[in-house]
Amino acid sequence: MQLWIRHETAYAYTAPQAYSIQQLHLTPRVEAQQHVLSWQLSAAGQMHGYTDAYGNLSHMLTLNAPHQALTIVASGAVETTAPPGGRIAGNDTLPPMVYTMPTRLTAVTPEITHLAAGCAAGAVPTTNDCMQLAACIAGAVHYQSGSTAVGTTAGAALALGAGVCQDHAHVFLACCHVNGWPARYVSGYIDPGNTGHAASHAWVDVWADDGSDVGWVSVDVTHVRLMTDAYCRLAVGRDYDSAAPVRGIRRGGGDETMAASVQVAQQ
Structure with missing residues (x-):
């Protein structure tokens, strides 16, 4: 089966913040029963990829410019087989x-x-x-x-x-x-x-x-x-x-609201 996936996470703040850092688990794992055909992560800031202690493909997203909103989008296609x-x-x-x-x-x-x-x-x-x-x-x-x-x-x-x-x-x-x-x-x-x-x-x-x-x-x-x-x-x-797909900390920004939207469909 081929799955098309789009996952958007949007943060909004009541006041500007100077710094935020997010740990992202938004890239499919490398496993026998799934194969990534295409995948893209997009967000403002600096993104560093690494593999964590559990073998997850992870990214650290850092944004150190003043901002009052942050949107993270992961999307792509994955071919899967039933284990x-x-x-x-x-x-x-x-x-x-x-x-x-x-x-x-x-x-x-x-x-x-x-x-x-x-x-x-x-x-x-x-x-x-x-x-x-x-x-x-x-x-x-x-x-x-x-x-x-x-x-x-x-x-x-x-x-x-x-x-x-x-x-x-x-x-x-x-x-x-x-x-x-x-x-x-x-x-x-x-x-x-x-x-x-x-x-x-x-x-x-x-x-x-x-x-x-x-x-x-x-x-x-x-x-x-x-x-x-x-x-x-x-x-x-x-x-x-x-x-967790997205976890983070921030400095400043007042109150926070977060909205997530996930779409999965067969191709």
Whole structure:
């Protein structure tokens, strides 16, 4: 499948600011199941490309001239194939156990421990175990756009009983931490079809053992399904904070407003 993608992030400030720096995870990862046909990043300022500790193609954007607005646009075409059984063939340099450490967003609460005990068991998960856990979480945290924010923790989303794909991923990761399962956050895009969900998406990779196959299995918790060729992967990390498409800091500028627009379509 060929996906055409356009992602625009626009910031506006109530007063001029002198300096801003943004970390961008807006370039598709180099992986066997996706091939970039064309890709472009555009924004005012200086952009420096690098590969981060998780193997993500990243950029540091610095703007040190006075400005009251900033627009970042990523666009291009990616050819994707469906990974068999959701299995991601990667060239990771980090061992899976790196992804067993809780973070602020995936901290374990008593409620998460209870959920994990009822929905997941075993020292090493199978793909079926992962899907069973995804189904439990999708039932416990109903999809509701606008119900949470980027700083919402897994425990808070579970207590609320509502959230978005990012929250589903965080609750899943927290449950995996209870059992010691290596699991990581994935940010990227999805062709939403007629689901009514956003084209910007988040899901998880879990280190699963199915006997003849051992490795990362990519699970869309929100839709309770394995990753298909409708997905494009941008970045992986321990949680949203380490894999967010855009994160930054600034000096001055007063109040900030941010608007993001993502379009994904089959070519």
